[in-house]
Amino acid sequence: MSPENQNLIEMQALQKFFMEGERRHTILDNVTTNIRRGEIVILLGRSGSGKSTLLNLLSGIDLPSGGNILIDGKDLGALSERNRTLFRRQNIGFIFQFFNLIPTLSVEDNLRLPLELNGIAEHNQINDLLQEVQLQNRRSSYPDVLSGGEQQRVAMARAIIHDPPIILADEPTGNLDFETGKTVIELLDMLVRKHSKTMIMATHSRELIGIADRIITIKDKHLLHVQEVSSL
Numbered sequence: 445m446s447p448e449n450q451n452l453i454e455m456q457a458l459q460k461f462f463m464e465g466e467r468r469h470t471i472l473d474n475v476t477t478n479i480r481r482g483e484i485v486i487l488l489g490r491s492g493s494g495k496s497t498l499l500n501l502l503s504g505i506d507l508p509s510g511g512n513i514l515i516d517g518k519d520l521g522a523l524s525e526r527n528r529t530l531f532r533r534q535n536i537g538f539i540f541q542f543f544n545l546i547p548t549l550s551v552e553d554n555l556r557l558p559l560e561l562n563g564i565a566e567h568n569q570i571n572d573l574l575q576e577v578q579l580q581n582r583r584s585s586y587p588d589v590l591s592g593g594e595q596q597r598v599a600m601a602r603a604i605i606h607d608p609p610i611i612l613a614d615e616p617t618g619n620l621d622f623e624t625g626k627t628v629i630e631l632l633d634m635l636v637r638k639h640s641k642t643m644i645m646a647t648h649s650r651e652l653i654g655i656a657d658r659i660i661t662i663k664d665k666h667l668l669h670v671q672e673v674s675s676l
Contacts, residue, residue, distance in 0.1 A: 450480050450481055451479065451480055452479055452480065452481040452482075452515065452516055452609065452610070452642050453478065453479040453502065453513070453514070453610070453642070453644075454513070454515075455475050455476055455477050455478070455479075455502075455511070456476055456511050456512040456513075457474055457475070457511035457512070458472055458476070458498075458510070458511035458512075459508055459509045459510035459511050460472040460494070460497055460501065460506070460508055461473075461509050462509075471494045472494045472497060472498060472501075472508075474511075475498070475511070476511075477660065479642060479644060480642075480657075481609075481642055482640055482641075482642055483642060483657040483658060484633070484637075484642075484643045484645070484655055484656050484657050484658075485643070485644045485656060485658050485659075486644075486645050486646075486652060486653060486655075486656040486658075486659050486660070487499070487644060487645065487646040487647070487660050488647060488648070488650065488653070488659050488660065488661045489646075489648060489661060489662035489663065491648055493648075493663070494662050495614075495646035495647075495662055496614055498662070499612050499614055499644065499646055501513060502515075502610075502612060502644060503532050503536050503538070503612055504520045504528035504529075504531060504532050505532070507520075515531075515535065515610070516609075518531070533558075533561055533562060534608065535608050535609055535610055536610045536611075537558075537602075537604050537605075537606070537608045537611045537612070537641075538603055538611075538612055538613075539596070539599050539600055539603045539611065539613040539614070539616045539632070540599065540614055540615075540616070541614055541615040541616065541618040542619055543587070543592075543595040543596055543598070543599045543619070545587040545598060545599060545602070547586065547588060548586075549586070550585060550586055551574070551579065551582050551584070551585050551587075551590075551598050552574075552583040552584065554598060554602055555569075555570045555573065555574070555598070555601055555602050555605050557602075558602060558605055558606040559605060559606055561606075562606045564606055570605070573605055574601065576634075576635060576638075577598070577600060577601045577631060577635070578597070579594060579597055579598065579601075582594060591624075592624065593620060593624040593628055596616060596620065596628050597631065599616075600628070600632055600635060601635075604635060604636075604639055604641065607639075608641070609641065609642060610641065610643075610644070611641050611644075612644055612645075613632070613644070613645040613646070614646050615646060615647055615648070616628065616629070616632065616645065616647075617629060617647070618647075626651075629652055629655060630655075632655075633655040
C-alpha cells in the first residue's frame, strides 16, 4: 500500500439498513470520516450501536446499503466477492472477542495458517511473535489448554503475522477479566505501534480510551462523533 496518502481508510456517506416488510431498520446512516495511516481508533458505543457492523463493512465481509469505503484508494464495493476475500486476507488482521482459534491446530500451526493462505514463506515470524506475546513455551499447545488471556495473545499474533496494514479488533477484552484484559490491551498497543499498523477497535469500555489516537463514538445507531484523544 502506498505511503503517500495520509488517509488509509475513507468512509463516504456510509449507510447500512435492512428491510422488514415495508419497515426500514437503520443501523448506520451517513457515516463520513477518515482513518489515518498508523493511528489507533476506538469505536465507542453500547452493544447494538452498530460498531461490529461498521467493522464488517470496513473488512468487506458486508457491503454498505449506500455510500463508499475506500482503503488506500481502492473502493471495496467495486470488488467482486472473490477479490474482496483476497483483499481482506492480504490486508486485514482480525482479533475477536472469543479468540476464534482453530481448536485442532497447535499454537504454532494457528500462526502458520495466515502465512500459508497468503503464500508467505515462514522464516522466523512465528518464533519472533511468540516471543513478543510471551508464549514461546506454548508453541506446541492446543487452544483448549490455554487460558483466555493466552488464547487472545495467540489471536493477536495471528492477526499480525502476515503483515497486514490494518488490524480490526471487535471487543478484544470482552471475554476476559479486568486485570487480564488490561495486560492484553497493553500488549496489543505495543504490537500495533511496533509493527506500524492501523487499528480500529470496537468496544463499549471507556477504560480502553487511553491507547487511542482518536475516538469515534456511535450513538443512536447512526450518528458518529469523532474526537481527538488529545482534546479530551
